[in-house]
């Protein structure tokens with residue numbers, strides 16, 4: 796494969812991954828409800844969905860790779876990766892929102908937020 800073909804293949808991979816999210820709208824709604832504000836600056840204005848590890852850089856379209864950023868931070872971030880964008884713990888008000896979720900959603904959202912800490 797030459798470099799142009801590689802670029803085309805990478806683009807196809809990205810499109811395929813973007814089109815096939817491994818989470819439901821309901822799960823994303825629950826995660827964004829629990830997080831509540833921009834994970835970088837704390838803003839509650841114009842919140843957007845962000846892939847922590849960009850898909851173009853090999854990140855998956857999974858709930859655990861998603862976070863909440865305001866539009867300004869998201870645009871600032873572009874295709875880069877912010878270090879330490881995932882909270883290590885939730886604030887009491889976020890914990891409260893997490894506890895208010897139905898059991899099945901709570902398990903999925905807890906896994907998305909904390910999962911990678913327990914797995915290794």
Ligand SMILES: [Zn+2]
Pocket residue numbers: 833834835836837838864865866867868869
């Ligand atoms: Zn922000």
